[in-house]
Amino acid sequence: MKAVVMTTPGKPEVLQLQDIPEPKLQTDRDIVVRLHAAGVNPIDTKLRNRGTFYPDDMPAILGCDGAGVVEAVGSAVSRFQVGDEVYFCAGGLGKSGTGNYAELTVVDERWVARKPKSLSFTEAAAAPLVLITAWEALYDRGRLAAGQTALIHGGAGGVGHVAIQLAKIKGADVCTTVSSQEKARLVRQLGADEPILYKQTDFAQAALDWTEGKGVDVAFDTVGGQTFYDTVPAVKVYGDLVTILEPDYNIGKLKTARSRNLRISLELMLTPTLQGLVAAQEHQTEILEQCAQWIDEGKLNIHLSQTIPLPDAVSAHQAIESGSTTGKIALQTA
The missing domain is CATH 3.40.50.720 (NAD(P)-binding Rossmann-like Domain)
Known part of the structure; x- marks a missing residue:
């Protein structure tokens, strides 16, 4: 699959589009998601610049936010089935086998919510974090x-x-x-x-x-x-x-x-992930579920200012680091 990978910390140019093996289900609770879009956040640029939370796991795929379609499910998955449209904030902090600047990713179903029906995949990917x-x-x-x-x-x-x-x-x-x-x-x-x-x-x-x-x-x-x-x-x-x-x-x-x-x-929304706090991560999934309802009811909007193709991830990071962006930026991965 295609993915944007960083092999060393540095300027935006360290992000390189590569062909890498497709991720596989790791546990019976995992789902494989074919990503349509990935959100770009300031945390991505900080990790790219200074190094990830898992420096021994290089190379790394960044991107905490993703939206796409479920392509495969583990044997214990109960909340989703193949074909479901989902969005989530999971991975992308440097841990091997995670990250959403890619065509496919594997996520524990407990950290995933159904995509708001009224949003495009790029809008949905810009929302979770x-x-x-x-x-x-x-x-x-x-x-x-x-x-x-x-x-x-x-x-x-x-x-x-x-x-x-x-x-x-x-x-x-x-x-x-x-x-x-x-x-x-x-x-x-x-x-x-x-x-x-x-x-x-x-x-x-x-x-x-x-x-x-x-x-x-x-x-x-x-x-x-x-x-x-x-x-x-x-x-x-x-x-x-x-x-x-x-x-x-x-x-x-x-x-x-x-x-x-x-x-x-x-406030650091990454704490549950970094410390393995399951109940807190499940609370974050509940937040996404409630916000999806409000979005579909017209009470909540996501302002997506730019959509950038996955191969141009460098320009997305440059835009974030300019400090002048409005709303959110998303990478189109499919």
Whole structure:
């Protein structure tokens, strides 16, 4: 089969299209999926640049997100049959026999959900990682509830654009940071109540003004760095600040957070996979099942900004690393 493989860490050009053996069922719970598309995420570019979580398993196939059609099933598989259309976030972290920048992949059926009927395969492949990340950050870590307010950074980005919609589904009011008027229009279409042009405005002060000085109930940081600390004064006393980036641990900078009694949460949706936490992985599958229902009901949309052929994976990584993409990028594998 055709697959995009990395044999060493480095720049995007280390990604090479190769012919490799087709993957085989490893356990009786596995399914073989003929991939139609693979999502491209920032984690892919980081692993390509610095090395995977399994450096001894090189060469590696990247890509956590996939969507396709079930081609074979193990003897104990009960949830799927040949011909089913599925989507999932599994593999792609460097472990041998996994990854979705390919024509075929093998996945444990427990980590797989039925593809939303209303989405194309490329749209579906762009969805899983960002849906799980936003859900866990807002619902599980931040405990967002109806009637609350949320500040979501990078609202036009991959995680941000679904986070806005999940917050609105929950019944919250949303302000979100964007870099341009074009992106402000997009996030309004997604349901955001207050776009904040952060290049022109102090976003923390804008959030305070929007909440009449109280601060937001939940802030979701998808940017990291100084943005994490600059967000602290925008959160209400006893509020929640959730980040998907590892903060620069500076105790002095956390004084304001401590004085406001903030609950700070770190969100990493890869933890269940990396630590083999079966119940947590099954929860992530349930997230995809519920989101598929909302997508088919028209409550949730995936903004796919670019579809790139599998052989051009290098250009997909270059686009991600430019930092200027909107929504999601997917590789068309079939």
